[in-house]
Amino acid sequence: MPVDQVTETSLVRVAGSRPDHVSALAQCPDGLPPILVHRPTMQVIDGVHRLRAAKLRGDATIGVRFVDGSEEDAFVLAVSANVTQGLPLTLADRTAAASRILSSHPHLSDRLIASTAGLSTKTVAAIRQRTTGEMTQLHTRLGRDGKVRPLDASHGRTMASQAILNDPDLSLRAIARIAGISVGTARDVRERxxxxEDPIPPRYRLSAGHRTESEAAENNAPGNRTGGANGTPGSPSTPRAERDRFLVSLRTDPSLRFSEIGRALLRLLDANTLDAAQWDRLAAAVPQRWSPVVADLATDCAADWWALACRVRDRLRVSA
Structure with missing residues (x-):
């Protein structure tokens, strides 16, 4: 595309581009690799030096690869691209980039941000503590492997213990999916x-200010357990009449009604908002030979809904 149709704004370099590097690229006899451009803003994500070199050589056009998405996501991609190839970023560049990513993507783990910005995990953790209050706002973080993990280990252990109390025959894998913990942690909770013993080791209770073992035993006693509908882990369920009122209000919200993803959410909520009798009929309709499969699928769905609930609550805390 024409070189004058893209913006040269340097997203990640504090001191801007380096003229000596531009001159070196301009003297390259071969064509320059395509630059990366954020389509909505036409800003160069990766390749400012190549763009200036093309202009210096008098090239009218340059190869371009477009990227869509938000400006915040484009910045993360720009940092990653500049760290792994081309002219290395300075320590100041990488530190400033990590600080900005922490501000726009606080749910990303320290390890993931460190690998993106070319810093150590300890450095990112120190920047997080200096520049954000995220530690007290979010319950989960997204890791390099794409998995969402809780910050507070006691939270997942509590959910696992409630799941075991509700169904002692649950497999370790099912418990891990429900509570968002590893299979090894689920095994430790069951053995405790x-x-x-209390499923939450003393080091977690003391560090996070959690309840004592006697309080945990009292809350886990029959009749005192907290749980959702039909004894599922979580907070007490919303009364059916109130849920129906919420759904009516949601259906009248234009931001949901007039967007495809909003209508999809409403359909899912409608399909999953059943009363106890309807759930009983569904359970009774499952052929016995398929019971283990349906039980595992239902557990997976429950874990997905729980993950959605955590994400929605975390977004609310960040915006508060």
Missing amino acids: MRRG
Whole structure:
């Protein structure tokens, strides 16, 4: 595309482009690799030096690869691209980039941001503590492997213990999916409960200011357990009449009614808002030979809904 139709704004370099590097690229006899451009803003994500070199050589056009998405996501991509190829970013560039990513993407783990910005995990953790209050706002973080993990290990252990109390025959894998923890942690929770111990080790309770073992035992006693509908882990369920009122209000919200993703959310909520009798009929309709499969699929769906609930609550805390 024409070189004058893209913006040269340097997203990640504090001191801007380096003239000596531009001159070196301009003397290259071969064609320059395509630059990366954010389509909505036409800003160069990666390749400002190549763009200036093309202009210096008098090239009328330059190869371009377009990227869509938000400006915040474009910045993360720009940092990643400049860290892994081309002229290395300075420490000041990488530190400033990590600070900006922490501000726009606080749900990303320290390890993921460190690998993106070319810094150590400890450096990113120190920047997080200096520049954000995210530690007290979010319950989860997204890691390099794409998995969402809780910040507070006691939260997942509590959910796992409630799941075991509600259904002692649950597999370790099912418990891990429900509570958002590893299979190994689920095994440790089950073994602690078998020995009559608190599923939350003392180091977690003392560091996070959690309840004592006697308080946990009291809350887990029959009749005192907290849970959702039909004994599922979580906070007490919303009364059916109130849920129906919420759904009516949601259906009248233009931001949901007139967007494809909003209508999809409404359809999913409608399909999953059943009363106890309807859930009983669904359970009774499952052929016995398919019971293990349906139970595992239902557990997976429950874990997905729980992950959605965590994401929605975390967004609310960040905006508060």
